[in-house]
Amino acid sequence: MRQPSPDEWxxxxxxxxxxxxxxxxxxxxxxxxxxxxxxxxxxKSTPALGRRSESAVRRQAAFLPLEVVASPAP
Incomplete structure (x- = not known):
């Protein structure tokens, strides 16, 4: 069994x-x-899989920065 190059595939x-x-x-x-x-x-059916640009990855970020502030004591 032969092993073709990526271009041949x-x-x-x-x-x-x-x-x-x-x-x-x-x-x-x-x-x-x-x-x-x-x-x-x-x-071939999923051409973008594994080849996302850095900006595309940044747009998909699931976490947003937040600031935790202590509330005044009652």
């Missing part, structure tokens, strides 16, 4: 999408791992 995914074959048939014909192929298909 992208080509294989594009070729698969145009082929009309099942995943199993396609990987057998190209002598690649089904699991690795499915991983690359997933990566």
């Amino acid at each position: 992208k080509q294989l995914v594009a070729e698969y999408e145009a082929s009309g074959e099942s995943q199993k048939e396609f990987v057998a014909r190209h002598d690649v791992s089904l699991g690795a192929f499915q991983c690359w298909l997933y990566k």
Whole structure:
């Protein structure tokens, strides 16, 4: 079983999408791992995953700064 380069994986995914074959048939014909192929298909379907810009991460911050002030004693 061969291990394609990242660029070759992208080509294989594009070729698969145009082929009309099942995943199993396609990987057998190209002598690649089904699991690795499915991983690359997933990566293509979620292109932004893991590659967020720093500003995008800052916008998604869940915590806001706050100041705790003691209240006067009763």
